[in-house]
Amino acid sequence: MIVTDWIHELSVSMFVDHHHSIGDNKPPTLLINGVGRFRVFNETTEPKYMKAATFNVDKGYKYRFRVINAEFLNCPIELSVDDHNITVIASDGYELEPITATSLVTYAGERYDFVLDANQDVNNYWIRFRGLMDCDERFTKAKQVAVLHYEGAPDVEPEGDPTWEELHNEGLQLNALNKGEEENETISVAEMRSLQGYDDSLKEIADYQFYVAYDFYAKNNSHFHRSPYYGYYQVPHKDNRLYTPQLNHISMKMPASPLLLDRPSPDNFCNMSSISEDCKEGYCECSHVLSVKKNAVVEIIIVDEGVTFDANHPFHLHGHNFRVVGMRRLANDTTIEEIKAFDEAGLLKRNLKNAPLKDTVTVPDGGYTVIRFKADNPGYWLFHCHIEFHVEIGMALVFKVGEHKDMVPVPPGFPQCGNYIPDHSMEATEKPKTDSQYISINHWWPVVLMNNNSTSSSSCLDSMSALVVLSFVWLLKLVIDT
Template identity: 35%
Template sequence: MGRNIQLSVIIVMLVNYSTSFLTFPMSGRTFLDSFLRSISPNENILEHDFMKYAVPGHQCYRECSTKSQKVCYFKFQLEYYQVLGGACNDCAKGNQSQCFHDQCVTADGYERGFLSVNRQLPGPPIYVCKDDIVVVDVNNQMDGTATTIHWHGLRQVGTPFSDGVPFITQCPIYYGTTFRYAFHARDPGTHLYPSHSGQHKANGIYGPIVVRTEKEDSPLYDFDPPDFIMLAADWMHVYAEQYFPGLTSKLSIFESLLINGRGRFLNKTTCLFSDAPLTIYNVEQFKRYRFRVINAASNVCPFQLQIENHEMMIIASDGSSFKPVKADTLFFISGERYDIVVDANRDEVRDYWVRIRAMPPCTKEIEEFAILRYHKDPVKDQAVDFNFNDRKPPGWLDVFPDGRYFNSPRPDLMGIKLSTVEGNVIDKRITHAEPDYSFNLFIGTPQLENEVLFSGNNTIKFMVTSAKANYNNVGVFNNISLTLPHISLLSQPSEIDENMFCDKNNYRDKECIENSDICRCIHRIKVHLGSIVELILFDIHDTLTHPFHLHGHKFYVMDMGSFKTHMNVEKIVRNDVPSDSKETNETPPHKDTVLVPNPGYIRVRFRADNPGFWLGHCHFDWHLAIGMAVIFQVGELNQMKKEPKGFGECRSYLPRHF
């Protein structure tokens, strides 16, 4: 595989750390273990003096033990960087050996600028063990911009100030400054760290984070290699900001897909691929491998994964395991993660194609490949070999076996629905109880005609979705487009005014579009700490399949279905909802990101046991930017963590004297 997923280069993340951090006396080790185990969710670890026990992050990839935790330190530098720049020498001219030089980023073989983490794409992987403390210093060297990093899939129990959402849990990290994220890795599984600011993720700020558990002899697979991450993302040839709010002459669509930051751009004019290298997974024949599949996409299209002549056994999603499901085709949407097992059981020792393609509503035929490379001798045959597969990639119309679909967003290819799998971790106090709250959330990107959108003092954010049309779109939950406060809600509670918030009962008193039901305000849903909350998300108008992600919690997927007939809000309020849904699953899967069928609904349930302000939002970057989000306030302000000493504040500067 490429250097950015290999353990041998994780050291690049570490800067200026003395060798005194590399070893502990036995007494220090014993104290560290006791210290880490003694930290309760009610304590603020940012105020503990644990950095004297920190070790460089690469040392945290090890055999995990519940008796030996570590403080794992990483340093990220964010900066503008270049694809196929000077570090790549003659890589762009076909000399593939130079494509793997230190700090060479090839992407899809098209030269462009991008935003980087430690001059890598994707950013460096983080591997830690459950209950380690993770410390990441993020230094922003991106001139003229501010950002944050979100730890997608990690609930931040006890560490809400590290959730990484600007103006909700922290102030943005301004140019030239450093922000320290520190959290307890309580949530095992395959996760993702993206920027949570603007279109920074689409520009390259994202990477994998894996929280491993104590080794057990799994009967499902033989190997769980650290470099068997399959991180898929869409990729443009310009900075994504060019397409926000958008151009009337050209729609925002990505040019390529990347797998672990590698791919090959197909020039539709010349019908030739670029010479960039692909990701290679080396496997020993007749062995079974666990892959960690991550969707880091920013755009609107679900991805489809297939592996030539191989079926997949899907064993977990979003860090929670379920009864294994076998399929030929896996659909996964932005923010979702799946753990799959691939059996290298083919008799022919050769290269096999790993194919990921973008599905409707995207109309361009965009797909990308990696290579599953067989070996008979796991030592002798795995010499470094970056040669391209000697067989040409299959064409768009060349179909792999795809008889068994999993998690399909398409009504004509339903297959196995996510909501029907048997989860392994069930809390019947949530799944079988009556919820304390039940909220209907109607997702939408309503169209506003230009003469309405651009009249008067309207300042609502919008995006261009149809070239040369006389309308544009905004993002809403229940007709409310979220705007963010000018302070950080979690860290500046004394400056919160209850009148700053809105909900379905009072949103029309806020900034509203004339002659429209659409209003813009700080949309908040408040629930009691410890309550059981049920969300029913509906999509009755859009032609897209929206992914919904909830911060701070994981939810059970209780039910989902596609509507058989045209629906409207009135029918749903009357509970007149004809769909293809069957009876509720007694052992539902446990997730933090899920697709909402279109047209259809999904019902999820969780216990609001993590006090703070938590974002729930569509995981398409453009939809989040235009307001398709809502803030959940869990508990009262006096039940939330007090901001750490020295934690930054942000506010508008509006002096009264002039």
């Protein structure tokens, strides 16, 4: 089951409209395996009929399903099957002790395997998908259905067109929205148990511990707001002000060329230890990199400060899996200092025995999630929010695992790319043979730059001037030829 958020425009168009406050960032509905109805079922305007995705089963058999949340917006999905329980047995490719529940919530980037026992009467049953957060009753009520079809049942859909409110089935819920170990009616990821056995990532004391706090901040981000002309608080309508999502008050600025190829010195990076205290109030951006030694055990305490929105962010780590050793919601909002005090008081529980393995995990709003991984895969690995509109504007950082000598060498002649801003950007395929001939320019491309030095304003202007002049020459040549 592949679940996607469905919008009727290009995602980049939606991003631009939302960025300029002339559109929103909320999907109106969903697709299941590429199939679905666009409009709400019970509108007065009858939607065109589209057959729902159908999953065929034989009575008396058990079936393994894999649900893949392939969304890119903030729309967690609650999944349930009418008159059936589901037994979750794996997540993100790693086996779990089986847990039977009524419903399961998945977040962007997550994958879950569950077993369904086809032990009910031969009939057709709704598989219900209900959108949460930006898809809930406050916004679009995004939803979709599929059909569980028993062999021998009529080839018709179940009766009724369930509304968004009716898509919730009461009972035990796994991975519930903004819930942690403090809840009794739900089971969080941190309470699931791995079948993979013990490994070094579960040792008592990690080699590195990083607190990574995030939220949406009211800042004069120079990409959005420019004081005194268009500062954040100078925008008269609050809805038109753009918040800045950051990790530890840093916006990730991608380097001009891939880190794994360029392998720059640490002087080109920044993190909490090197930035100014002013970054808490002002806007700071850089190549945000945390360095760890090869084979070290790394603990990350991800803190959702929860001040600006009642939101939810799934985080994904490239290059490694991790153990989810703790998860809790403390209040509507919190701080790193409160989490540290909570830990020092012995209240921050860690499962260091059989914590589940994953590569994507959510963080409760106003709470924390604690993950552990063994840094045994040398390289530069992105750690980011899996909501595309957030990571695009800086909600990410990079883990540098090991030293450059530990990383796989760059193959000779390996294609390389650099800054898209051209320097010596034009190449002439023919040079003038006499004073009366013009240069014939057939193509251009950015020059490969394998250093991380920033381009000065003057050099940028020189490059742009050269581009304008050469463009004029090309147009003049075109006129003469015609």
